[in-house]
Amino acid sequence: xxxxxxxxxxxxxxxxxxxxxxxxxxxxxxxxxxxxxxxxxxxxxxxxxxxxxxxxxxxxxxxxxxxxxxxxxxxxxxxxxxxxxxxxxxxxxxxxxxxxxxxxxxxxxxxxxxxxxxxxxxxxxxxxxxxxxxxxxxxxxxxxxxxxxxxxxxxxxxxxxxxxxxxxxxxxxxxxxxxxxxxxxxxxxxxxxxxxxxxxxx
Amino acid sequence: xxxxxxxxxxxxxxxxxxxxxxxxxxxxxxxxxxxxxxxxxxxxxxxxxxxxxxxxxxxxxxxxxxxxxxxxxxxxxxxxxxxxxxxxxxxxxxxxxxxxxxxxxxxxxxxxxxxxxxxxxxxxxxxxxxxxxxxxx
Numbered sequence: 001x002x003x004x005x006x007x008x009x010x011x012x013x014x015x016x017x018x019x020x021x022x023x024x025x026x027x028x029x030x031x032x033x034x035x036x037x038x039x040x041x042x043x044x045x046x047x048x049x050x051x052x053x054x055x056x057x058x059x060x061x062x063x064x065x066x067x068x069x070x071x072x073x074x075x076x077x078x079x080x081x082x083x084x085x086x087x088x089x090x091x092x093x094x095x096x097x098x099x100x101x102x103x104x105x106x107x108x109x110x111x112x113x114x115x116x117x118x119x120x121x122x123x124x125x126x127x128x129x130x131x132x133x134x135x136x137x138x139x140x141x142x143x144x145x146x147x148x149x150x151x152x153x154x155x156x157x158x159x160x161x162x163x164x165x166x167x168x169x170x171x172x173x174x175x176x177x178x179x180x181x182x183x184x185x186x187x188x189x190x191x192x193x194x195x196x197x198x199x200x201x202x
Numbered sequence: 203x204x205x206x207x208x209x210x211x212x213x214x215x216x217x218x219x220x221x222x223x224x225x226x227x228x229x230x231x232x233x234x235x236x237x238x239x240x241x242x243x244x245x246x247x248x249x250x251x252x253x254x255x256x257x258x259x260x261x262x263x264x265x266x267x268x269x270x271x272x273x274x275x276x277x278x279x280x281x282x283x284x285x286x287x288x289x290x291x292x293x294x295x296x297x298x299x300x301x302x303x304x305x306x307x308x309x310x311x312x313x314x315x316x317x318x319x320x321x322x323x324x325x326x327x328x329x330x331x332x333x334x335x336x337x338x339x
Contacts (some may be wrong), residue, residue: 074296078244082252118294120254 008012022200023168023193026147026175040173041145046102046131046138049115054100054131056173062199065100065190066167067181068142068150070105071117076164077147080181081121084166088123097194099128102141104150104162106132130174146175166190170197226311226323232313233312236305240276249317255293257286260317272313273329274336276306303329 027039041056048054065087069077091097100150103109109117114130132138142150148163168190169175177193180186238247241259245251249260259265264286265272279297283290301309307329314321 074243076243078252078256079246081255082246085252117255122253 002176023170023176023196026178032064038172038174040162041169041175042141044133044137044141046133046144047109047111047126048129048131049118050125051111052125054129058102058129059098059169059173061171062096063171063194064100064169065194066100066102066146066169067165068078068102068104068138068146068148068162070103070160070162071109071113072105075156076182080164080166083181083184083187084128085121085123086187087166087191087194088128091127091194094194094198097127101128101130102138102150103130103132104135104138104152104160106135122131147178168193168197170200172198216276222323226315229308229311229323230315233308233310236301236309237312240301241309249313251286254289254291257289257291259313262286265313266319269310269333271312272336273306273310273332276309277301277333278336303333306333322334 025038029039030037039057043056065084067084068079069080084101088099103114109132111132116134118125118128118130128152139150142148142162146165146167148165148167150160150162152159153161164180164182166179166181166187167175168179170176176197179190179191203263213234244256245259246256249258251258264284275295275297277297279295280296281294283292285291303326307324307326310329313319313325
Protein backbone atom coordinates (compact mmCIF):
# COMPACT_ATOMS: atom_id res chain seq x y z
CA UNK A 1 0.00 0.00 0.00
CA UNK A 2 2.72 2.39 0.95
CA UNK A 3 4.62 1.69 -2.25
CA UNK A 4 1.45 2.33 -4.23
CA UNK A 5 1.14 5.70 -2.56
CA UNK A 6 4.73 6.54 -3.31
CA UNK A 7 4.36 5.53 -6.92
CA UNK A 8 1.19 7.53 -7.42
CA UNK A 9 2.86 10.49 -5.75
CA UNK A 10 5.78 10.24 -8.15
CA UNK A 11 3.44 10.03 -11.13
CA UNK A 12 1.56 13.04 -9.85
CA UNK A 13 4.77 14.97 -9.41
CA UNK A 14 6.07 14.04 -12.84
CA UNK A 15 2.82 14.94 -14.57
CA UNK A 16 2.65 18.25 -12.72
CA UNK A 17 6.11 19.16 -13.77
CA UNK A 18 5.36 18.50 -17.39
CA UNK A 19 2.15 20.51 -17.50
CA UNK A 20 3.03 23.38 -15.27
CA UNK A 21 6.39 24.23 -16.72
CA UNK A 22 6.00 27.73 -18.16
CA UNK A 23 6.98 28.32 -21.77
CA UNK A 24 10.49 29.70 -22.24
CA UNK A 25 11.07 33.32 -23.19
CA UNK A 26 13.37 33.59 -26.21
CA UNK A 27 16.23 36.02 -26.75
CA UNK A 28 18.56 38.09 -24.65
CA UNK A 29 17.44 39.57 -21.38
CA UNK A 30 18.68 42.39 -19.19
CA UNK A 31 18.41 42.70 -15.45
CA UNK A 32 18.71 46.23 -14.04
CA UNK A 33 18.77 45.15 -10.42
CA UNK A 34 15.02 45.27 -10.09
CA UNK A 35 13.27 44.20 -13.29
CA UNK A 36 14.16 41.90 -16.14
CA UNK A 37 13.73 43.25 -19.67
CA UNK A 38 13.11 40.61 -22.32
CA UNK A 39 13.58 40.58 -26.07
CA UNK A 40 10.40 41.84 -27.76
CA UNK A 41 9.27 42.29 -31.37
CA UNK A 42 10.69 45.60 -32.64
CA UNK A 43 8.23 48.22 -33.96
CA UNK A 44 7.03 47.38 -37.47
CA UNK A 45 4.55 48.70 -40.03
CA UNK A 46 3.30 46.54 -42.90
CA UNK A 47 0.21 46.46 -45.15
CA UNK A 48 -2.17 43.49 -45.12
CA UNK A 49 -4.39 41.88 -47.76
CA UNK A 50 -7.10 44.50 -47.21
CA UNK A 51 -4.64 47.38 -47.59
CA UNK A 52 -4.85 48.01 -43.83
CA UNK A 53 -1.86 49.21 -41.82
CA UNK A 54 -0.61 46.44 -39.54
CA UNK A 55 1.67 47.38 -36.63
CA UNK A 56 2.53 46.06 -33.21
CA UNK A 57 -0.69 47.72 -32.01
CA UNK A 58 -2.71 45.30 -34.15
CA UNK A 59 -1.48 42.60 -31.78
CA UNK A 60 -1.85 44.52 -28.52
CA UNK A 61 -3.12 42.12 -25.88
CA UNK A 62 -3.22 39.30 -28.46
CA UNK A 63 -1.31 36.08 -28.82
CA UNK A 64 -0.11 35.57 -32.38
CA UNK A 65 1.69 33.08 -34.58
CA UNK A 66 4.08 34.51 -37.20
CA UNK A 67 5.73 33.02 -40.26
CA UNK A 68 7.52 33.97 -43.51
CA UNK A 69 6.56 32.69 -46.97
CA UNK A 70 5.81 33.76 -50.55
CA UNK A 71 2.90 32.84 -52.78
CA UNK A 72 4.87 31.35 -55.67
CA UNK A 73 6.93 29.02 -53.46
CA UNK A 74 6.28 25.39 -54.25
CA UNK A 75 8.67 23.77 -51.81
CA UNK A 76 7.87 24.12 -48.13
CA UNK A 77 5.26 26.93 -48.24
CA UNK A 78 2.23 24.85 -49.26
CA UNK A 79 2.94 22.49 -46.36
CA UNK A 80 3.41 25.45 -44.00
CA UNK A 81 0.16 26.99 -45.18
CA UNK A 82 -1.78 23.77 -44.71
CA UNK A 83 -0.34 23.47 -41.20
CA UNK A 84 -1.08 27.16 -40.46
CA UNK A 85 -4.62 26.56 -41.65
CA UNK A 86 -4.82 23.90 -38.92
CA UNK A 87 -3.80 26.56 -36.41
CA UNK A 88 -6.43 28.90 -37.88
CA UNK A 89 -9.15 26.25 -37.61
CA UNK A 90 -8.09 25.14 -34.13
CA UNK A 91 -8.23 28.70 -32.78
CA UNK A 92 -11.50 29.65 -34.48
CA UNK A 93 -13.13 30.27 -31.11
CA UNK A 94 -10.19 32.09 -29.54
CA UNK A 95 -10.61 35.78 -30.42
CA UNK A 96 -7.31 36.61 -28.71
CA UNK A 97 -5.23 34.44 -31.07
CA UNK A 98 -4.16 35.89 -34.46
CA UNK A 99 -1.87 34.87 -37.32
CA UNK A 100 0.67 37.05 -39.15
CA UNK A 101 2.20 35.78 -42.41
CA UNK A 102 4.90 37.95 -44.02
CA UNK A 103 5.73 37.64 -47.69
CA UNK A 104 9.47 37.68 -48.38
CA UNK A 105 8.81 38.49 -52.05
CA UNK A 106 7.00 41.84 -51.64
CA UNK A 107 7.74 43.01 -55.21
CA UNK A 108 5.66 40.16 -56.58
CA UNK A 109 3.24 39.58 -53.69
CA UNK A 110 1.19 42.75 -53.86
CA UNK A 111 -1.79 43.57 -51.63
CA UNK A 112 -4.13 42.43 -54.42
CA UNK A 113 -2.30 39.14 -54.85
CA UNK A 114 -2.26 38.45 -51.11
CA UNK A 115 -5.96 39.26 -50.96
CA UNK A 116 -6.62 36.68 -53.64
CA UNK A 117 -4.32 34.16 -51.94
CA UNK A 118 -6.14 34.54 -48.60
CA UNK A 119 -9.49 34.11 -50.36
CA UNK A 120 -8.31 30.92 -52.02
CA UNK A 121 -7.06 29.66 -48.68
CA UNK A 122 -10.58 30.46 -47.42
CA UNK A 123 -9.44 32.55 -44.46
CA UNK A 124 -10.39 36.06 -43.33
CA UNK A 125 -8.30 39.09 -42.40
CA UNK A 126 -9.85 39.56 -38.96
CA UNK A 127 -7.81 36.58 -37.74
CA UNK A 128 -5.09 36.02 -40.36
CA UNK A 129 -3.09 38.95 -41.76
CA UNK A 130 -0.96 38.43 -44.86
CA UNK A 131 1.42 41.37 -45.00
CA UNK A 132 3.74 42.95 -47.50
CA UNK A 133 5.99 45.99 -47.17
CA UNK A 134 9.55 47.20 -47.70
CA UNK A 135 11.66 44.23 -48.52
CA UNK A 136 14.50 45.19 -46.19
CA UNK A 137 12.11 45.86 -43.31
CA UNK A 138 10.60 42.40 -43.71
CA UNK A 139 14.01 40.71 -43.85
CA UNK A 140 15.18 42.70 -40.85
CA UNK A 141 12.07 41.81 -38.85
CA UNK A 142 12.65 38.14 -39.68
CA UNK A 143 16.25 38.17 -38.60
CA UNK A 144 16.33 40.51 -35.62
CA UNK A 145 12.81 40.27 -34.19
CA UNK A 146 11.86 36.67 -34.91
CA UNK A 147 15.35 35.06 -35.21
CA UNK A 148 14.59 33.34 -38.52
CA UNK A 149 16.31 33.37 -41.91
CA UNK A 150 14.76 35.13 -44.90
CA UNK A 151 16.64 36.43 -47.91
CA UNK A 152 16.80 36.39 -51.66
CA UNK A 153 19.01 33.76 -53.26
CA UNK A 154 18.93 33.26 -57.01
CA UNK A 155 20.61 29.87 -56.71
CA UNK A 156 17.64 28.45 -54.79
CA UNK A 157 14.88 26.65 -56.71
CA UNK A 158 12.28 29.38 -56.26
CA UNK A 159 14.71 32.28 -55.65
CA UNK A 160 14.59 32.66 -51.88
CA UNK A 161 16.02 31.13 -48.75
CA UNK A 162 13.70 31.13 -45.82
CA UNK A 163 12.92 29.26 -42.67
CA UNK A 164 9.77 27.17 -42.31
CA UNK A 165 9.43 28.19 -38.68
CA UNK A 166 6.28 29.27 -36.88
CA UNK A 167 6.89 31.69 -34.00
CA UNK A 168 4.58 31.96 -31.02
CA UNK A 169 4.41 35.52 -29.65
CA UNK A 170 2.72 36.34 -26.34
CA UNK A 171 0.62 39.35 -25.31
CA UNK A 172 3.74 41.25 -24.29
CA UNK A 173 5.26 40.67 -27.75
CA UNK A 174 7.83 38.20 -26.45
CA UNK A 175 8.68 35.03 -28.41
CA UNK A 176 7.60 31.97 -26.44
CA UNK A 177 8.07 29.15 -28.92
CA UNK A 178 9.58 28.19 -32.25
CA UNK A 179 8.14 25.29 -34.30
CA UNK A 180 8.84 23.60 -37.61
CA UNK A 181 5.81 24.60 -39.69
CA UNK A 182 6.34 21.68 -42.06
CA UNK A 183 5.95 19.02 -39.37
CA UNK A 184 2.54 18.06 -38.10
CA UNK A 185 3.84 16.86 -34.72
CA UNK A 186 5.61 20.16 -34.11
CA UNK A 187 2.44 22.08 -34.97
CA UNK A 188 0.55 19.88 -32.48
CA UNK A 189 3.06 21.10 -29.89
CA UNK A 190 2.34 24.70 -30.96
CA UNK A 191 -1.42 24.17 -30.51
CA UNK A 192 -0.77 22.81 -27.05
CA UNK A 193 1.52 25.75 -26.22
CA UNK A 194 -1.14 28.24 -27.35
CA UNK A 195 -3.48 26.70 -24.76
CA UNK A 196 -0.76 26.99 -22.12
CA UNK A 197 -0.12 30.60 -23.03
CA UNK A 198 -3.82 31.47 -22.86
CA UNK A 199 -4.12 30.03 -19.36
CA UNK A 200 -0.95 31.83 -18.30
CA UNK A 201 -2.70 35.20 -18.31
CA UNK A 202 -5.60 34.02 -16.19
CA UNK B 203 3.64 -26.52 -34.22
CA UNK B 204 0.82 -24.03 -34.72
CA UNK B 205 3.36 -21.35 -35.48
CA UNK B 206 4.89 -23.52 -38.13
CA UNK B 207 1.51 -24.02 -39.78
CA UNK B 208 0.79 -20.32 -39.74
CA UNK B 209 4.12 -19.34 -41.17
CA UNK B 210 3.92 -22.05 -43.80
CA UNK B 211 0.50 -20.88 -44.92
CA UNK B 212 1.67 -17.27 -44.91
CA UNK B 213 4.61 -18.24 -47.07
CA UNK B 214 2.30 -20.09 -49.42
CA UNK B 215 -0.05 -17.11 -49.55
CA UNK B 216 2.68 -14.68 -50.57
CA UNK B 217 4.35 -16.98 -53.04
CA UNK B 218 0.94 -17.50 -54.66
CA UNK B 219 0.83 -13.81 -55.55
CA UNK B 220 1.01 -13.49 -59.28
CA UNK B 221 3.73 -11.66 -61.13
CA UNK B 222 1.34 -8.83 -62.02
CA UNK B 223 0.43 -8.31 -58.35
CA UNK B 224 4.09 -7.88 -57.54
CA UNK B 225 4.50 -5.42 -60.40
CA UNK B 226 1.51 -3.45 -59.17
CA UNK B 227 3.06 -3.31 -55.72
CA UNK B 228 6.39 -2.15 -57.12
CA UNK B 229 4.75 0.63 -59.13
CA UNK B 230 2.60 1.64 -56.17
CA UNK B 231 5.51 1.87 -53.74
CA UNK B 232 7.71 3.81 -56.15
CA UNK B 233 4.68 5.95 -57.05
CA UNK B 234 4.24 6.91 -53.42
CA UNK B 235 7.87 8.06 -53.24
CA UNK B 236 7.47 10.16 -56.39
CA UNK B 237 4.11 11.53 -55.27
CA UNK B 238 5.68 12.72 -52.01
CA UNK B 239 8.54 14.33 -53.90
CA UNK B 240 6.66 16.02 -56.77
CA UNK B 241 2.99 16.33 -55.77
CA UNK B 242 2.60 16.09 -51.98
CA UNK B 243 3.87 19.59 -51.11
CA UNK B 244 0.91 21.25 -52.78
CA UNK B 245 -1.73 18.52 -52.99
CA UNK B 246 -0.63 17.34 -49.52
CA UNK B 247 0.58 13.92 -48.38
CA UNK B 248 -2.97 12.73 -47.75
CA UNK B 249 -4.16 14.14 -51.09
CA UNK B 250 -6.60 16.55 -49.44
CA UNK B 251 -5.36 19.65 -51.31
CA UNK B 252 -5.50 23.12 -49.76
CA UNK B 253 -8.46 25.51 -49.89
CA UNK B 254 -9.05 26.76 -53.44
CA UNK B 255 -5.29 26.91 -54.08
CA UNK B 256 -4.61 23.23 -54.73
CA UNK B 257 -7.41 20.81 -55.60
CA UNK B 258 -7.78 17.51 -53.71
CA UNK B 259 -6.50 14.30 -55.27
CA UNK B 260 -7.90 11.81 -52.75
CA UNK B 261 -11.64 12.35 -53.14
CA UNK B 262 -11.90 13.96 -56.54
CA UNK B 263 -14.43 13.47 -59.33
CA UNK B 264 -11.94 15.11 -61.67
CA UNK B 265 -9.34 12.41 -61.00
CA UNK B 266 -12.00 9.70 -61.25
CA UNK B 267 -13.36 10.86 -64.61
CA UNK B 268 -10.38 12.32 -66.47
CA UNK B 269 -7.66 9.70 -66.55
CA UNK B 270 -6.07 10.79 -69.88
CA UNK B 271 -5.95 14.45 -68.82
CA UNK B 272 -4.50 13.61 -65.41
CA UNK B 273 -1.65 11.77 -67.15
CA UNK B 274 -0.93 14.79 -69.39
CA UNK B 275 -1.17 17.39 -66.59
CA UNK B 276 1.68 15.74 -64.67
CA UNK B 277 4.17 16.56 -67.43
CA UNK B 278 2.56 19.48 -69.27
CA UNK B 279 0.70 21.32 -66.50
CA UNK B 280 -2.66 23.08 -66.69
CA UNK B 281 -3.49 26.76 -67.02
CA UNK B 282 -7.26 26.64 -67.55
CA UNK B 283 -9.74 26.51 -64.62
CA UNK B 284 -10.42 23.06 -63.22
CA UNK B 285 -13.71 22.07 -61.57
CA UNK B 286 -13.21 19.51 -58.81
CA UNK B 287 -16.15 18.30 -56.70
CA UNK B 288 -18.13 21.34 -57.84
CA UNK B 289 -15.47 23.88 -56.86
CA UNK B 290 -13.49 25.88 -59.42
CA UNK B 291 -9.71 26.07 -59.09
CA UNK B 292 -8.01 28.88 -61.02
CA UNK B 293 -4.37 28.61 -59.97
CA UNK B 294 -2.28 27.33 -62.88
CA UNK B 295 -0.15 24.26 -62.29
CA UNK B 296 3.27 24.10 -63.91
CA UNK B 297 4.07 20.81 -65.58
CA UNK B 298 6.95 18.72 -64.30
CA UNK B 299 9.03 18.12 -67.42
CA UNK B 300 11.48 15.90 -65.57
CA UNK B 301 8.94 13.09 -65.16
CA UNK B 302 9.57 10.13 -67.47
CA UNK B 303 6.77 7.91 -68.78
CA UNK B 304 7.70 5.37 -66.12
CA UNK B 305 7.57 8.02 -63.37
CA UNK B 306 4.11 9.11 -64.51
CA UNK B 307 2.95 5.47 -64.71
CA UNK B 308 4.11 4.87 -61.15
CA UNK B 309 2.51 8.06 -59.79
CA UNK B 310 -0.73 7.24 -61.64
CA UNK B 311 -0.65 3.70 -60.24
CA UNK B 312 -0.34 5.21 -56.76
CA UNK B 313 -3.15 7.72 -57.27
CA UNK B 314 -5.50 5.25 -58.99
CA UNK B 315 -5.03 2.46 -56.44
CA UNK B 316 -5.18 4.59 -53.33
CA UNK B 317 -8.03 6.49 -51.64
CA UNK B 318 -10.67 3.85 -52.46
CA UNK B 319 -9.64 3.52 -56.11
CA UNK B 320 -8.89 0.07 -57.56
CA UNK B 321 -7.92 0.69 -61.16
CA UNK B 322 -4.97 -1.70 -61.13
CA UNK B 323 -1.56 -1.02 -62.59
CA UNK B 324 -1.08 1.88 -65.02
CA UNK B 325 1.40 0.61 -67.60
CA UNK B 326 4.18 2.60 -69.22
CA UNK B 327 2.75 1.87 -72.68
CA UNK B 328 -0.58 3.37 -71.61
CA UNK B 329 1.16 6.51 -70.40
CA UNK B 330 3.27 6.75 -73.57
CA UNK B 331 0.13 6.57 -75.72
CA UNK B 332 -1.62 9.32 -73.71
CA UNK B 333 1.47 11.52 -73.79
CA UNK B 334 1.61 11.22 -77.57
CA UNK B 335 -2.00 12.44 -77.79
CA UNK B 336 -1.50 15.48 -75.58
CA UNK B 337 1.69 16.41 -77.40
CA UNK B 338 -0.40 16.79 -80.55
CA UNK B 339 -3.05 18.96 -78.89
